[in-house]
Amino acid sequence: KKYVYFFSEGNKEMKSLLGGKGANLAEMNKIGLPVPPGFTITTKACNRYYECDREIDKEIKEQIFNNLKILERETGKVFGDSENPLLVSVRSGAVISMPGMMDTVLNLGLNDITVKGLSKKTNNERFAYDSYRRFIQMFGDVVLGIPKYKFDSVLEKVKMEKRVENDTELTIDDLREMIKKYKDLIKKEARIDFPDNPEEQLMMAVKAVFDSWNNSRAIVYRKINDIPHHLGTAVNVQSMVFGNMGENSGTGVAFTRHPSTGKKEIFGEFLLNAQGEDVVAGIRTPKPISELKNIMPKVYDEFVKITEILENHYKDMQDIEFTIEEGKLYILQTRNGKRTAKAAVNIAVDMANEGLIDKKTAVMRIDPQQIGQLLYPTFKSEELKKAKKIAEGLPASPGAATGKIYFNAEDAVKAADSGEKVILVRVETSPEDIEGMVKAEAILTARGGMTSHAAVVARGMGKCCVAGCGEIRIEEHNKLFRAGDKVYREGDFISIDGNTGKVYEGIIETKDADLIGNFGVLMEWADEFRRLRVRTNADTPRDSEIAVKFGAEGIGLCRTEHMFFKENRILAVREMIISKTVEERKKALDKLLPFQKEDFIGIFRAMGCRPVTIRLLDPPLHEFLPNKDEDIKILAKEIGVEFNALKDKIEELKEFNPMLGHRGCRLGITYPEIYEMQVKAIILAAIEVKEKFGIEIKPEIMIPLVGIEREIEIIKQLINQTAENIMSEKGMKIAYKVGTMIEVPRAALIADKIAKHAEFFSFGTNDLTQMTFGFSRDDSGKFINEYREKEIFEKDPFARLDQVGVGKLVEMAINLGRQTRKDIKLGICGEHGGEPQSIDFFHRIGLDYVSCSPYRVPIARLAAAQAAI
Ligand code: ADP
């Protein structure tokens, strides 16, 4: 069996066998680029190593040394030779590149004898000893596991004693002294003599690469990133080229386009007289690549040409590592470069316009999750330049906001309700702060990390947040914070940037994200390919407008309960709930009707002629009532009832399990007047918008939580009756539809019967997931992490649809529904409607649309296109 491939035997398609680095080294060799020769020990050899209880078996060893012979022939050097020694690098190379795995060992093959040969042959003694000390350090660190800082502190000490700043200023004698100290360190730490024999060095290094596949950092990384453990890593053994031979040598890294803006220009850094990772190690400050043009114009020109060749060949932005040895350029690695969302979009669209890739490829290049970053407001750049930064914390949730500071939720809510823009500043947040967070433009905390309460909640709300900003010292009781020597008090303006974590004094103007430029172009291309329509979940005109700007084609879910919470109506809602008679209830509902109507008018106008699905009241009623005695007392006074009577009523409404309680269409069955009022408001609003603005509205009225055929039958009749009455009274027809959520498993099972009455289904996958699994979203937090650790769940089923179980119910309901009503409209409005992998599933099973929060609309458009390509 073949376990080792010389570079000339491979190509870029062989990644799974040769690893990413090896396959690309082979490919670059194939297309004639200057790559130092070498060979790759395959991932199969790695797997074999583990099968043999961490032993490299004879066959593999033989193949390694056979290839080493070929390498000697190609280079004209001999491994371990005292006159003309071959030195190699040993480089790990997994199929998917993984930080945390073994680093590279350079200059392998050196010992007290070969170093003299190298010195004589190159006529550069300093270089030879510099390479030797580097080798011992890397071998000690990477292969023997001695912490790097121990070597560094030896180096620092020598540098101090010799009073030099840079390692390049050390003399040959200094280097000799260091080599001795390094060897002593190895003896002390690893309790072995530094191995002199190059063959032994090589086998130890190869083994170390194989072992690093299963070190704990690598295992954790694979878990987080869903990389299978059985892949194994390849090992590249490559003849050395030297960037540390003097001032006409050097090493560097460069991207073919700018990795943060995507601009078409070479972007990178290099260091003269340096080797390997000196550039990233931060020992010396590297120079921008453009300066190479002045220092070595010929090399620079050649490098530019090679970047063009590589980009054209791989048809993607490349991240390239190179070394210059005495004026000769070598390429040591290329791969598709990592980039920001902005760069990704610009590069994909530019490349398609240049004809390098087609539109489909451009659309496939963008990670839908990543473009979320591009959708939030930002500060105007001219304004930002003038701004004064006062502190910096963690960029916990993207966006940019300006507002007056308030130090507790209550004050924040009050200020926001009186029309002010508010930034909530807390040492850290807790669930009690939720209302304040909802009302605030942004949140700033002094304590807590990227997964603190503030950060998680803010991201969920799509709200800007800077967390863990320890530079500000908050005195919550005094309602002030200090930054530097300045004091900022309640009501002062600050501005915070959730993309950078920076906090500024005063007002900075923001601008909304637009789907303009290349981003707009890309979204248009995505629309050409997708079949799934994309709607939004929105219940205010403002959200509706944002969603339309982001390309929403309608509202898939308008929740009516949020409208009930508003200051000026909650009282009427509460009166309605505690009414003793139908008459009383109707009276309270009459007060709500005009509010609801206005809400719908606002939304209809924002959506124009796009379809709007409105869900009738869903949550259990006690959610609208106060809990605490003091609040109950206030309410009792406001509506003129006895405190005790009110308290009893509230007690009575409490449920053991509200999620499975008196909610959804069960409310409509028991209190038909509530749904009647809502339907009236919908139809009246549609009539008014048609009359006043000439917009033809086709509302889709959606009944929640249906599980029994009779439920929908009864409520549909109520809806039709109510609508007919109003329409004949007003003398105008509105083409409304009636449909239902499919969110109770029983509804999915009898979808054929339900479809007799429903003109559309919308899958409420949040409830459907809860009820199918039999655990609630609010309580699953207690065990879901452990479920993931024990690999019972790969992913939280509330975040990504469980295709096997819940998905099966959805599929079944689709088929049953279509059996009864061929043209039934099918959508999904759960949280999953904005999650790319779930969207792919919804595309495959043939839904008509997905509906998601406004900020996820572009993500869904892109994911839907990728599902269709
Ligand atoms: P990583 O995967 O961490 O980037 P690499 O295997 O690419 O590790 O090695 C890191 C650096 O070591 C390279 O960028 C290059 O500068 C240097 N290097 C690796 N192999 C050689 C070689 N054969 N000759 C000279 N330098 C090398």
Ligand code: MG
């Ligand atoms: Mg590295």
Ligand code: MG
């Ligand atoms: Mg590299």
